[in-house]
Amino acid sequence: MTPAEEEPPRALFAGASRRWVRLLPWGVAFVLCVALLPTTIQVLSLDYGLHVGVASALAVAQTAPLLLAVVRPLRAWYVIFAADVAGALALLTLDLEERHLWPFPPMEIVGYIGLSLALGLRESRRTLLLVWLATAGANVGLLFVAPGGASTQSTLLTILSGVALLLAGALRERYEAQRRLAEQETISEAERSRRTLLEERARIARELHDVVAHHMSVITVQADSAAYRLDGLPPDVGEEFTSIAATARESLGEMRRILGVLRNEEGHGELAPQPGLSRIGHLVEATERSGVPVEFTPCDADVTDAVGLAAYRIVQEALANVVRHAPGAPTQVSVSKSVAEGSARLTVLVVNGPPPGPPAAPLEKGGTGQGLVGMRERVQLAGGTLDTGPLPGGGFRVAAQLPLTGGDLT
Structure with a gap:
């Protein structure tokens, strides 16, 4: 220095x-x-x-x-x-x-x-x-x-100065030890608060899993047994119940994976892979079965698991918002890869128009507003950008740019 x-x-x-x-x-x-x-x-x-x-x-x-x-x-x-x-x-x-x-x-x-x-x-x-x-x-x-x-009396100054140096040095070291102890206690208190917060989050996650898992299990059982309980069920209605049961099972699986991460239990977590680009088509099919016409443009780019998961969650949340707030609105889902200035990016675009016919009441009137916040957090973690907002003629637009690593350029 x-x-x-x-x-x-x-x-x-x-x-x-x-x-x-x-x-x-x-x-x-x-x-x-x-x-x-x-x-x-x-x-x-x-x-x-x-x-x-x-x-x-x-x-x-x-x-x-x-x-x-x-x-x-x-x-x-x-x-x-x-x-x-x-x-x-x-x-x-x-x-x-x-x-x-x-x-x-x-x-x-x-x-x-x-x-x-x-x-x-x-x-x-x-x-x-x-x-x-x-x-x-x-x-x-x-x-x-x-x-x-x-x-x-030359020894007088030597003795007195030595005593003064020794006493003052001891006081200084004692003060430094107390200061470091206070800092360590502050750090320990912060760690205890953080651990308490994580434990509380894990407890809430477990309670949420118990509540939602019960209802999803009931939906799965009722959908699977509908063909046996209801006489004269049309084939298309039977397929709809089968799709509902499959979606409920998939939701339960994802919830158990998230709970396993929160609980951080070695050797007891879910070993199933996280969803990626290949699973976006299943989201589109499930959304179409709910009465929302979706035009899907897939992408078979080789991306990392983190980017693929982020793209999947963005499309999942965007389509869920369409079903909740604009049921029946025509929707376009596009996933594409582009290279500009030597850097590759994955573009995720979800655009829905206004719902057909007279305005219908949305499935949810309020909403927590956490969906867009969650999408933005995922995009920021991946180092990308997110652009959301309503369209002039009605509808909503969600556009995300996710950077790809050097290995994804091939």
């Missing part, structure tokens, strides 16, 4: 929900700067005897970056660490007394501890270890040039 692509820095506790917690790091850094800056200048210049200009420069370098530490603690550490070491070396030019603490006066230790807390709350374990090793190394190196008169 280039520097231009880096995410903007976030202040410490910027993700806290309470405003005072978000402002707390800025308040602490401001108080440290206001308190330590004049104190450092006064102690270095008046107590230690350092030139006021040098003391002021060192004080600014040792305290002002504490405000930067709220956002970029590691960069602030580079400046403050270098300024503290430079201040210790600058004090070597003075005639230090035994009452003077060296290499780091108390106000520098306070500022460095605050910086260590900010580092622990932001940086990784490896970075914190390197920071502590650099601090300890600087203290050990300064021991070799320690003045004879001053009180050298």
